[in-house]
Amino acid sequence: MIGTMASKKSRKSSDVPYRRRYAIVMAGGIGSRFWPWSRSAMPKQLLALASDESMLADTVTRIRTIVPKENIFVVTGSKLRRGVAKAIPWLPTSGILCEPTGRNTAPCVGWAALEVAARDPEGVMIVLPSDHVVGPPKKFEKSMLSAFKVAADNEQLVTFGIKPTDPATGYGYIKAATVKKGSAKDKGPALAVEAFVEKPDEKTAKRYLKTGKYYWNSGMFAWRADTILGEIAAHLPDLSRGLRKLEATRKRGRIAQKDVDRIYPKLPSISVDHGVMEKSKRVAMLPADFDWSDIGDWNAVGDMWPGDEHGNRTRDPLIAIDAHGNVVATNGKPVALVGVDGLAVVDAGDALLICPRERAQDVRRVVAALGPAGLGKLS
């Protein structure tokens, strides 16, 4: 019935029914920028950075209010299965899809689409990274419901664009197309997309901000399972072939892990942005009506946390004497800072990091140095 609705654009649409809504949470990241808290078996999405729950749990809980829990799939790495299950104890075991090896986002999304399509080919799936900070919940819900509808009604690949608040150079941008209201290209509450652009330099980012036509690429999507599978078939035929092979192994509704382990590693490694979104004619951008940050390092984390009158950000007991603008993360251990400014101080119990906030990205260099220093067990 939804299918019929969706194929007739002129029809008056209604909300996608609860049972047809799916959510895919991509939790395969192996980010090393949150060392010493993050480890290969404890990546960013499993850390409690934004609340006292893991970012993954926050993400799944956030979408849980509008998606049935049996329709939620977390795609992660085999090594993280235990950590994911622990982070979201209420998620059915069948809701954890384990990649034997990471193949970027297109295969991940494709496999998840197979799972949705096996249950409901016209099911609509929201695709969410597991390690972003998003709020407030009500605005997020509203945006998601709107995306479900656009994706269902118009068979669009919906991407969420975030209205930039500053000329950030750490994100890719999406340029909205100018479309005449009511024309064939008018996508309702969504906007047509003129182009996806790479992370800009600062000068370019400032220009983007000024035009008002550029949005941050959040990496969040919404589409019907049959739409994305069709677009993969059109633009990534190799991947499509692989996915069909995978689907062919399904027995009694299930694809066995051994078949995933055999077929998945051979799928082409490519992002859904490059492989599909940049090529497809069905792309629509929904300007997000919520706050969003990908908090990419300890510096960004600090901006989320409570601050004292000297701009020190922490959730831990802190004595600051002539100390300003520091970020402290010690899991509850009291810290005294004397005469230091702008540092990130991170204690993980078994390892300690100190670096200027502005060099927080260099934490990756520390992780790379662990092995050679004989400290590989900390990586």
Place this chain on the structure above:
Amino acid sequence: MIGTMASKKSRKSSDVPYRRRYAIVMAGGIGSRFWPWSRSAMPKQLLALASDESMLADTVTRIRTIVPKENIFVVTGSKLRRGVAKAIPWLPTSGILCEPTGRNTAPCVGWAALEVAARDPEGVMIVLPSDHVVGPPKKFEKSMLSAFKVAADNEQLVTFGIKPTDPATGYGYIKAATVKKGSAKDKGPALAVEAFVEKPDEKTAKRYLKTGKYYWNSGMFAWRADTILGEIAAHLPDLSRGLRKLEATRKRGRIAQKDVDRIYPKLPSISVDHGVMEKSKRVAMLPADFDWSDIGDWNAVGDMWPGDEHGNRTRDPLIAIDAHGNVVATNGKPVALVGVDGLAVVDAGDALLICPRERAQDVRRVVAALGPAGLGKLS
């Protein structure tokens, strides 16, 4: 017999016999500059700063080679008895003298002199702080043996002067007097003292260094028990009266702790430097032929520890990226420093300190702030 020798200055002297040698180690300090390692029940002398033993154990072991262990007395606070006993398990229980409350060094030295005199009035006692770094052992021994001799032969209050290596402003200085060789004032290997002077400012310290007549006041002494008791009687009559009262309680060779607890708190609180050394005519300074440092804070500790090619000093696993001249003390926990210079980073498991090395003295301010911050249990 030694008494007779010592009273005739012209006599050819010989070494003080082993059994007449005593050592008093002053371990009552409550220093807070080594927080978070140091706590009220774990002051500097109980920390393993210079070796993998406590500074107290290092001190006692160092003098143990030339003094019988039953002639060694550690004077400490009642709260530290257990810690001291644990640090030096081989010391007889009777060798720990517990002050019910600190009364500065003159009462401490006076009480210890009573204990020595009760065993041997002409026993010679070396008085040592428990938290200094001293070496090498052979040179130290030689200096101590020389001091025993000067103290015994000439009935002098011997103080050790350290030849300054830089214009330090953190120590008091001793100015040597110019004495004609062979004159009545000639004290053999020891020098006559013209004056004790307070910690100088930098300009003054530079002048001191230039003249070559000024020595650092190390706070180490040597004297016969009867000599120091006589000088206390001459210059601190109130203290002397109190000590006689204490001595009068001795039964079967022992002063009971309850009598100490009753009498000791009423003794006048004054340092042996101000109360006796600066007034006595019997003072001699022995230039120390060993290396010495009182390592007063984390900055000074760093200078003792092994360094990497960027001047980072630590005994712990360290990854340093663009980091120079830092001191790291984490009891074995691996640390990564990125882009920071000249910091002291100290982890105690339950608390963490970060401050520039040059502000290491301000750690006292942190300790003062613990209570008001609700972290009194860490002080």
